[in-house]
Amino acid sequence: MPRTATTSDVFNAIAEPRRREIIDVLIDGQEWAVGDVVARLQLAQPAVSKHLGVLRKVGVVTVVKRGQHRMYRLDGEKLKAVHDWVKTYERFWTHQIDRIKERAEQKAMERIARENESPKDGSKTNR
Known part of the structure; x- marks a missing residue:
């Protein structure tokens, strides 16, 4: 072609x-x-x-x-057609960025929870 x-x-x-x-x-x-x-x-x-x-x-x-x-x-002004076309797809990368942020926040919370878990003797761990 x-x-x-x-x-x-x-x-x-x-x-x-x-x-x-x-x-x-x-x-x-x-x-x-x-x-x-x-x-x-x-x-x-x-x-x-x-x-x-x-x-x-x-x-x-x-x-x-x-x-x-x-x-x-x-x-x-002649680039507006490109802008308008790309803008229709903005929701895809915006959604992906939101998902990445949520996942990073979740991982941070999990790490903090692990760091604050007490060992069997009742003392806090220091990492």
Whole structure:
């Protein structure tokens, strides 16, 4: 089965870890030149430009030309579809975290109860 093009939608575009790193750089809302992103991530300029091109095609970043530089800015609104989709699954990990917390509290109570048990001679144990 052929793989879906990375420029088909936001989900495919951000599936690439390097693109998510670029989004993390652009998160401050400021305009960034390609060279600045290259320096920040220590990646090759052609790779950064290619990734920015994919993000631009799906609308996650915008680009304007300022002199000889192309300046990129994050359009966070385009990531809302990802947020909304992931949010539907939040109850699963929230439930798991609650279960982990309950189990940890139960284990702590059991440990305290064991530490406070008296030996047969009636004295308390010190662990």
